[in-house]
Amino acid sequence: MCKLSLFFFKGCFSNISAFMYRLLFLLFLCLLFVATGAESSHTNNWAVLISTSRFWFNYRHAANVLGIYRSVKRLGIPDSQIILMVADDYACNSRNLFPGTVFDNADRDMDLYGEDIEIDYKGYEVTVEAFVRLLTERVSENTPASKRLLTNEHSNILVYMTGHGGDGFIKFQDADELSSEDFADALEQMHQHKRYNEILFMVDTCQANSLYKKIYSPNIVAIGSSEIGTSSYSHHADSDIGVAVIDRFTFSNLEFLENRVDIKSKLTIQDLIDSYDPKEIRSTPGVQSTYTQKGLDEILITDFFGNVRDIELHSEPTKWILPDEQNDTFPNYSDSSFVSHSPSGLTKPMNRKNKGKSVPLRLHYCTFSEFCSATFFLFILILPFCLQFAFKMRR
Structure with a gap:
């Protein structure tokens, strides 16, 4: 009888031990899932900023892209991780009353051109082919690093475009067009070759929202300045320069970035979208997301406009x-x-x-959440041993 009781006790203890190890394994999987879900695999930031227009009357498009360029540099992205494409040299245009400068405001209190600027593609280098090759890394082996998008599966990329567009396309220098289908396919090639982690695509042009309608690759947020069939408008002109100096949609974005966002900001993409005032912009911005596990209120502005320290x-x-x-x-x-x-x-x-x-x-860094996760994980690891010790003490 005693032997039978001892055998029964050992069997129960063995079952309890096996159960605890199964429970440990399940809890470990849950913890791993939570940790991987909470932490982004994003480790580096890149920006591709492009003005597709030529000619003096499109001065505002250069000011648009240079304004965004200034913001991403202020928030920490270095020139080595910014690809700046400007199709015309407005700073040196003979019509420019202020040679060597580009301003985005009539008060001209900030020169966006200055001395601290690196344009990677200029003039006739800014083409549809060059842009698509840049995204997909189908460039010549002799292409310098400054003209290459050297990203990987851990890269967050901001793609900003401004120029003239229509339903399903954006024009390059009034000579060529990038269609929404070609752009979507280029992004899919990036996805297939693991060239990005997440992408924020922003476009300021007429009928801008049509340019992202064909995007089908994962983890991409796209924001456009105007609906299909509507225009995107300039904000104001400088009477001395003689042309408009910035577009309304870009002006709204820069106002948000410059006044409310710093490197430690917790503001999200949803906060940016909520800041848009269609009456001020005079068009209806649109947004599309292909994220499956994140909402726009969970994606930080600094995930794209800032830089990993x-x-x-x-x-x-x-x-x-x-x-x-x-x-x-x-x-x-x-x-x-x-x-x-x-x-x-x-x-x-x-x-x-x-x-x-x-x-x-x-x-x-070791954040509070990481500390709690580590503590919880250690607790799970030692729990079976504590229970085994308790059972032995009861024996």
């Missing part, structure tokens, strides 16, 4: 070198063990393994 913490004093320095002479930056930011143009501390190479720096 590229900083690392060091526990010891560090020495820095310029990227082009190949000798053993190091400037001394050892006044602090906490490196919150690196001096402009500097790379990770050099050693024998990475001498002369630029190595990305990254700041590793």
